[in-house]
Structure formats: structure tokens, C-alpha cells
Amino acid sequence: MKLTLKIWRQKNFKTKGLIVNYEIDNISPDMSFLEMLDVLNADLISKDEDPVSFDHDCREGICGSCSLFINGQAHGPDRRITTCQLHMRKFKDGDTIFIEPFRAKAFPVIKDLVVDRTAFDRIQQSGGYISVNTSGNTQDANSIPINKDDADDAFDAATCIGCGACVATCKNSSAMLFVGAKVSQYSLLPQGQTEASRRVINMVNQMDLEGFGNCSNTGACEVECPKGISLDNIARMNRELMKASIKK
């Protein structure tokens, strides 16, 4: 396949970026999208040009590193996958592909397509945990039975890989789906109840502090989420926060 790539190039977060065109040939439909970029980079290196930087690590859709906005969609045109799982068979010979970084004020660009997503880490640090020490004396794992449906819902919320596609896709750059998923996971489990109020209040406050936008329930995040995290988690977070605020 022959393709025209329009890639966002930006030296670092201080400088301004721009879209640069690249032509690339001999792309096999069996390649993954990132392997296609590897080919481009090999070509750039051989021509003594600066290769395109992009975040990637596991290349099997679980680490959440890869973060490209491809042809106007986070993680490209396919659903329920990350960029590294996107294969070139989704494109046609002669296609023009726009490749941009995930954009949001809270995700400053580090270089080219690499963005800084530590805002997510800080949100989790503000309360995304259960305060239990590693003593080895915690009660037996089976001492509190958990309803299977709740356990499954908690798991579904917990599958979030923290890639930031929800923020990138949201027209408001809102991080509610990410935060909602984490709040939900703990609020559905008995272990998370003791500090539920504190957790949701702190996490929402930190989210606002990071400069993410507001949620207007467009539902785009749910559609683009590679793990299919449900919008219900946002509704649950709203409930949790209301509950917590009334209690307080």
C-alpha cells in the first residue's frame, strides 16, 4: 500500500508544532499501525531526518501507552482497540492519514505525538486507592462474599488502561470517564466503602484542578474507549459525589 501521512511534528512543549506530510510505500495490510510508523521512522533515520516520536510499549493493547488521534478519531477508525492493535487492513491504498497527538490542555505535548498524561496519576494519587497496609494479616479473601454482578461491574470499570482516549475524544476534554471508572470500581466493592466519600470528593477536586473540562454527556468517550468503559460509571460517580456531599 501507498499512503500519505500528515503527522503532527513538535520539537518540545515550548515550541509550536505543525502538520508535516510524508509519503510512504510498501505497507503490508498485515502490519499494525505502529509497525507502519516504524517503517516510516526507519526511512527517516536513513535519510538523516528526525524520526517521529510516539508513545508505545506493550503493543498488545493493555499498557495504555499508545495515544494517537488517527483520522479524527482516538485510536483510529476501529472500535474497542488501541492504536497498537489497529491494523493497516483498515485503510486503503492511496489513503491520506492524519496522525495527531491526544490534545487537551491537561495533556501538554512533550514531543511530536508524545503527550504528558501525569494528570491521571495525580488524580489517582488524590484518592484512587484503598488504605490498607501490607501486613500479611488482612482477613481471608473469601470472608466477604461479593455479589457476582457487582464484582463483574467493578472489574469492567477496573479494566481502564488510562490511555486518555476519553479526554482526547471529548469535545470538552473532560476526564469524567476515567475518574468515574476508578470511583466506580471501589464504590462497587465492600472494601472501598470506608473511605468512599473522601475518595470521590478528592478525586473530583483533583480532576478539576488539572484543568479538564466539564462533562456534557455526549457519550463519545464511551464509544472510543478501547476497553468499552460504560458511561454509567460517570452517572455512578455523580451519585457518589452527591451522596458524599450530602453526608458531609
Place this chain on the structure above:
Amino acid sequence: MKNFIVTSIGKKVAMAISAIFLMIFLLQHFLINITSVFSEDIFNMLSHFMGTNFLVQFILQPILIFGVIFHFVMGFYLETQNRRATKYEYYKERGGANSTWMSRNMIWSGLVVLSFLVLHFIDFWIPEINYKYVEFLPEDPNRYYEELVHKFENMWRVVFYCISFILLSLHLLHGFSSALKSMGTNKSYASSIKNLSYIYSIGIPLGFCFIAIFHHLTH
């Protein structure tokens, strides 16, 4: 509670509460107006009640005005905040691939509805206030129907009303379920909410259009 309102979720919930309040008002407004199609007398009676009842006039009406102003001021405020959060624009963005046009353009549909409200105030509310509280004209329990019919004589006004109602319909198609979601409704109600949302958001604006066109054509 004070801290709740300042959070992004708090604002979202406040927006939803004002929206739900406005939707209830709209329903009530519609139910009264639709009577004009069947019976002049009932319409006049209800209008007179609403126009003269102390509770409605001096408690509910200020709340309503506050609700309207709150809803659009908050709407603007959130929109500017959101624009600030999305400082950088994409070169290529396919919003249609993952969300509806309505959900992405609430600010525009809202603005059209707002401009409609301005006209609506000029048409009905200001003359009404003028009649009652500025000039202190004598009460006439049968004047309402006449005024209504008179307004819909102009075709362009009817056209503008209808366009606004279409936009209102779009606004509601997202707004109805969105408001309930913001209030944290459980997923088990999702499908009923969706059905209700369609009935409400298409039915009511359509009804209003019908009223306007009906009176335009029959008089």
C-alpha cells in the same frame, strides 16, 4: 454542600436541575396552550388563573426567570470553561463517528432557543407585564385567546417559531436524557429514559408548532 456546587460535577448537576425544572415548566406551558386548539374558554380560564394567581405570579414566576437565566448563564460559563480545557484544536476531527450532532452543539441550539425566548418575551410577557403591573389595566378574563390568535397572524413569526421549536427539539433530544444522567440515574432505567426522551423532545416542540400553525391557518 457548598463545596459540591463548585466542583465540575456540582455545576453539571445544577445545570441538570435547572433543565429539569424548565422541562417541567415547558410541559405545563404546553398543556395549557394546547387547550387553545380545543376550547377558547378553557384556555382563557387557565390563562387567567395563571396570570392572576399570587403563588404563580410572585413566587413561581421569579423562580422561573431565575431558572432561565441560570440555565443559560451557566451554559455559557461551562462552554467557555470547556473551550479553555480544549486549548488546542485537531486538524481533523470526526465527531460524528462517536456522538450525535445534538450533543456536540447544545450551545448553538441553546442560543437559537434563547433568541426565541427574547422574541417570546417581547411578544407575550412584556405586554402582559405592561398590561398588569405598569398600566394597571382592568382585568379581562377573556382577553388571552384573542392575544394568542393575533400573534400568529404574521407568517414569518410562525416560521421563526417553528424553526426555534425544531432547534428546541434537538436541544431536548440530548438535554432530556443528559440531565437525567447528570443526576446519576441508574443504567436499569436507561431504555425507559430513552423512550421518554423521544416522546417528550419530539412531542412537545411538535405540539407547539402545531398550535402556532393551527392558529395561523384557522384565523
Place this chain on the structure above:
Amino acid sequence: MSKKKLTFSLNYRRPKSEYKSSDELMICIRYYHKCSKTNKTKIIKKSTGVKCRLSDWNSDWHKSSSRTPVMDSDPNHKKKNKLLKEKVKTFDINELFMNINNDSFSTYINSHLPKGDLDKKWTNHKNTINLVSPANKRNIDVIVVGTGLAGGSACATLAELGYNVKAFCFQDSPRRAHSIAAQGGINAAKNYQGDGDSIYRLFYDTVKGGDYRSREENVYRLAEVSANIIDQCVAQGVPFARDYGGLLDNRSFGGVLVSRTFYAKGQTGQQLLLGAYSAMNRQIARGKIKMYNRHEMLDVVLVDGKARGIITRNLVNGEIERYSAHAVVLATGGYGNVFYLSTNAMGSNVTAAWKAHKRGAYFANPCFTQIHPTCIPVSGDHQSKLTLMSESLRNDGRIWVPKNIDDVEEIRNGNLKPTDIKEEDRDYFLERRYPAFGNLVPRDVASRAAKERCDAGFGVNKTGEAVYLDFASSISRYGKEQALVNGEDENNEEIIEKLGKEIIKKKYGNLFQMYEKIVDQNPYETPMMIYPAVHYTMGGIWVDYNLMTTIPGLYAIGEANFSDHGANRLGASALMQGLADGYFVLPYTIGDYLSDEISTGPIANDTEEFIIAEKEAKEKLDTLINNKGSKSVDYFHKKLGKIMWNKCGMARNKKDLEFAISEISKLRKEFWKEVKVPGDQNEFNEELAKAGRVADFLELGELFAKDALERKESCGGHFREEYQTKEGEATRKKEYQFVSAWEYVGEPKDAILHKEKLEYKNIEVKERSYK
């Protein structure tokens, strides 16, 4: 034996005449040992970790009254001589020979094993080791490199205990460590299923699965703490799979006869890592952990022989930074990427471990690599990594190739579909060869069997390197069961298929989806294609019972160390080991060392050792940037991978390994001459980071091959073609029942071998049979 027999010498690896006077050589302690049986004298050497320029070496040192081997011309002569004296003082000859057979000469390595009965050792050890008081803990810094399951859990627990932790990872967040990709599950001897599981059984299975090449005491401890891990994780909010009664569910895994694996769909690693990450977050919020994202460790710094800090490169702006602490913990994972294509993440690397090795930590069993049987086959040259599918698939999938070579041809040409092959024309080779365990044999056995079939020409894809994993019979079996439960017609094929697929979807839905996305075939309709791929490295930095390496104050945990899996790891044991090390072992054992450090005070990071190490790291990067060669880093990495896979892969032999050693050595020379790294040092530069990692892989690969060459037996993941039975099974040898711990002296192939003898007092060493 007296210490008078000890002498110092320089460790010449080539004839003396080939050295220049400016060359630096390692100083060794020599000991002349006379074997009582054979009456032969053998020189035993042990590196001191001190280097000396040839021109500064005092060859008459033993004649001088002060006995100073390093002359005044060396600017550090005082320090060095003092250190050498110290080394002699602490050189324990009795220990050295305590454990050596008369026929094998080797330096003894002290594993610091506690005494007593196996099942009480850990408890006794915990009761007797030194502790650090809470008031002192807050004055002690610990560096943890790597934030996967082992590193993350260690950080969290050390911080909880009160130490000041500095945590480093090269990813943009600790949550992205490659532990996240583990799919299948985590073992624990909970016996919730009541199928006769116990600590001993888990211990037994692990030692047997590891082909009797793991340390008995470590494995027993691992089995002991395994149950606590599950309790801990549930308390942290890890959503394990549950049954309708609300209790935890289990599945079974390869190589064992009980159901002891806890899981969270196919994302167990993710859930456990996020659990450890959340525990870390809690401590970061408390200020007890200082987190350094996007930092790559370039070197470990030794002060007076103790690990006192690290040198890192900030991957965002390229700054080289120095960090000091009282102890350093490496939790940097495995080195599977030496094969280029592996199931490891693109960034997984050996740099931290290798740098530690170069500074004096022994590297143990580098050749023990696990090749995982159920990976998606390679599709072409462009391939950058391989995708693993959980071993749990083998619970319900049956592995086969066609019986007739003609059918294979037809399938490759696309004239036949696998579903067209009749039942009697299929060769379910695992069930045929291993009737007792069938498709659930351990990974190494399953991988080799698949390779054997493909080598015989029965591979079913274009490259001839794939076998089928078929779910059709499970679908119909489950479908029938479910039809019975639902009261539907159990003879209606359509209903059965529909119900069966639903059940398979519930169990493996995400794996099937992943397969379909990558291969573009629907595994519900046609069998999956699988082929073995490099997955896990059992070898790693040598550690003692306390998880301390041969450098005092330097610890290695998780996949980075070698201790628990022997020559082959059982499924769902990696997560168990990572968390056991991090949550329950290291935080206790590190106290034993740190209790001596309470009065040390803060460690300065501007001492000479730090500055020199920083300078060296910088120079190396400069060399790479300024090299301006003609070939990209990936070119060398791919080439190294090819050598490794073809010569040191699933089956090895003497000729290939010798060839590999010389090829890798050549490739390394070419790398330093021809490599091209674009960009600058002071910026975000992925190619530069990659170049540094590949440079270390090029050295490790050589040691890997050397280790494989020296281990003249087949065991676990290490299969030497010369040592096999007539049926092609591995022949293990009693005399190789030891850990090979390699000491770095210069060229990787010249490394000195130290042997740690393995003794099994609580388990009978048997032929590992899964028939």
C-alpha cells in the same frame, strides 16, 4: 586453611604482552587449593571489584612491608588498598569450601540460607533478622528501579514501613509496566476448591515444573506467602473473578493437577498491577514515595563496595541525574527482548540488570528462557513484537496438526480449510505423547512438541511455523451441558453450537477478540493458529535468600532475579513471585542490611564515585550520538534477535552456541562502529534510549550463549540437542544440579563461573514426566 595462602593478582584474560600500560584490569584474590582426592592444585579466583591500571600495579606488593598492591601513582591508591585489605579480611575460606564436591572446583557463593526445618525457615528467619526501628526508618532512603508488580509492591510496602522511597520507571506512569500484560492468573495455595492443594503441593509443583533447578528454600517461602497475596489484593480492591455464591473462582493451569489459579478474566496482571499502583499512589500522596517517571537507569553507583545510588537519564529532556540512597532495589524485569521478537513490551530491557552485573553482581542462569507455546505466529518481516494469548486457552483448546503431509500442503495453498480435515486425520500430538497431562503439559514441553511437528514439516501457515488450537470440541461439550441445564434439545447441533460459543465467549471473549483483530480470522469458526515465542526469562541477577545480590545493598526482585522458577516457570507463577518478593519478602529482609545503616546519615550524591559514574554514562551516550554510522539501532537488534532465536532458541547445540558467541561478539564490534543514532542527547530521543538498551543486549546475548554452552544437559527451558532421550525428551544431569552464577570480568564470554549447589532435602529429585 589460612588466609596466608591468599594473594592478589590482576585478572589477565589475554597474554600479558597484548595489554597496554594504561589498560585497567580487575584485581582478584587468588587462592591455591589442593584437592585432597586428586591431589591436584587449582587456583581459585574471586574478583574484588577493584580495578587498577597496569602501570599502577605493584607486582612486588607481597614483598613490601605495607603490602600495598596499588602504587602511589594511582590517585585512589589509599582507598583501593584499604578496600583490598577489607576484602581479604571478609574472605571466608571455610564457607568457600563447605559445599563443594571434591570433583568440581568452584567458589562457593553464600546464599545465607536459614537453618532448621523447611517449613519453619521463613518464620524463624523473620524472627531472627535485624529490624530497623520506625524512628530510624524515616532517615533511610531506598531506591527502587522498576514499578511493575515486584517494584510497585515493594515501593508501597517499604514506604508503608516508613522508609523514604525513590521510585523510577522509564514509562510515563508506573501503571504501564509490562506486568500489566499478564493475562492468565496468579497461583496461591488457598485450597478453596478443596481439591487437595496445599503449600507443599504448590512448592512441589513449582520445583518440579522448574526441573529441579530452583532453590528449595526460596520456592517454599514463595508457596507459603502465596495465600497472603490473595488476601492482600482483595483487601486492596482487586476485582478477581467470583462465582454466583460471591466467593473467589479458580481455574487450572498447565503442569499441575489442582485448580489454584485466581484470575480476573484475561487481565489478571493488569488488575494486580493496578492494585500495586494504587498502593503506591497512596504512599506518593503521603510523600513517602518520590516518583520519577520517564527516567531510565544507566548505572548503579558503588561507594566502598556498597550500592549507594544510581545514575539516570531523564527521557523527557535528556538530563543525566544522580540519585543516592542507602540501598538500591532492582525490579527491572526480564531480558526476553534480547531475542528482538518476544512477548515483552518494546521498552523491556536488561540495562539496569546488566549494569549491576558489570559492577559486580553475579548473573545467574542467563540461558534459562521460557518459550511460551500459545502465541500468535509471526506474519512477516515487519513484525515488531509477538502477542501472547493466555495459557488458559489450553484448558479448553486442543492442539493439533494434520496427520498427512498432503493435507498440510493443501492447507498452506488455501485449498483446504482446517475444518475440512476429518477427526481421524488430525494428530493431537500433545494428547498422543503425554496422555496424563495432554494439552496441559508445562510450557517448555508444549513448545518443544510444537516445534518438533513444525520442523517435521507439519506447520500449518505459510511460514510453516504454526499449529492449530481448536475449540470445536469444547464448544460442543459446553453446549451440550448448557442445553441440559436450560432444558433445551441436547441433540440440536445449532442450539448446542450457540450455547457452547456463548460459554467460550464468557471465558475467553477478550482473547478471541484480540486474535481476530490481529489475524483477521474468527476463532469461533476456525481453529486458532499458534506458535511458541519467547516470553519470560527465569535467569537473572543472582540473589541470596534475602534477595540481595553479590553487591552489598543491591537487591533484585521479581523477574529480574533468578531464584524461584529454576529452569522453567509454571503458568501463573510470575505474578505470584513478583508480588511475594515485593509485598512480603524484600520489605522484611532488607531491614537486615539497613539495620547497619541507621547511623550512616544521608548519602551524598556528589562524591567522586557518583561523578565518575555520571561521566562514564554521559560519555557512552555521546559516543552513540557522535558515531554517525550507517545502520539503525533496529538493524542490530533484529540481527541479534535472529542469532539468538536460531542458535540459542528452543533447541541448542554446541556448534550453534559457539557460532553464536563469535557472531554476537562480531556484531557488537560492528554496532559500536556502524550504529547511527539521530538527534541530540539533550532532548526526548527514543532512538538513543533504544541504542543504549541494544548495546547491553549485545553483551548479554554473548553471556547467554556461553551459559547455554557450559550447561551440558537439557533441563526445563534449556534443551541441548546432544542431551536427549530417544523419544526426544530432555536428559537432566545430576552433576549440573547447580546455579551458574557468572561474574563479569571484561568480555562477556570470559565471565567467571561460580556454582551454587542445589540440594533438595524435602523433595525427591525425579525424572520430570508428564506422560
